[in-house]
Amino acid sequence: MFFLIIILIISQLISFYLIILLNAKIAKFKDLEVRQEQLIREMDDAISVYLIEMREENDRLIKELSKVNQEEPSSKNSNFELKESLERSNSIDIISTPSKDVLVQPKTILPNIAKKAYQQQKNIDSTHQKETIKQDTIADTFENKVLELYKTGKTIEEIAKETNKGKTEIELLLKFHS
Structure with a gap:
């Protein structure tokens, strides 16, 4: 009987030790999960900043292109002459609509x-x-x-x-x- 009680106590100590080990491993996994979430947030932030910079650069490019387009001749005669010369050279496409012709840049x-x-x-x-x-x-x-x-x-x-x-x-x- 005494021998059985000692075996039970030893088995309980071993089970407590295993429970503590499992708890420590779970804590490591939770810590790893937190670090991974933090890395994911940092990567998302970095990508967001990159996309914002790209958008700003594209907006700046569009402004510059519109500025250059405004500097081009805007009168009907010059547009008509430009249209004819470009049609002859086959370097540009012209889309005709009922109200006006639209030049498509090559x-x-x-x-x-x-x-x-x-x-x-x-x-x-x-x-x-x-x-x-x-x-x-x-x-x-x-x-x-x-x-x-x-x-x-x-x-x-x-x-x-x-x-x-x-x-x-x-x-x-x-x-x-x-």
Whole structure:
């Protein structure tokens, strides 16, 4: 009888140990599930941002294309002459409707318009980058000037008066560079 009680106690301890192991494994799976959900949310956010950027770029392209189209001749005579010359060259399709003729841009003209619009944007971007570089250069020269004045033995107050900046700004700049 005593032997049976000891076997029951040992079997209960083993079963408690197995229950604890199973609980730990379940907790790991739940933690893994939470991390996977977080990764999925981050991926969704990244894709959403990418799609928004693509949409903005497409909107900008459409604006540039409409701007280029507005610059093209808009009078009836010029459109008629354009229509006839394009029909002769077979490089464009014309769709006739009861109210007006609609020119359908060929595959060679539209990419050229898009290319022109992108080149204009590229020029704007490069100009912006040049301005940023100039601003960085100005900041570097200011820092160099302050450091040179400090090395010559001038006080923070004198440097602040000479550069028309605050004493605190000069102190911080010197602390960052020392």
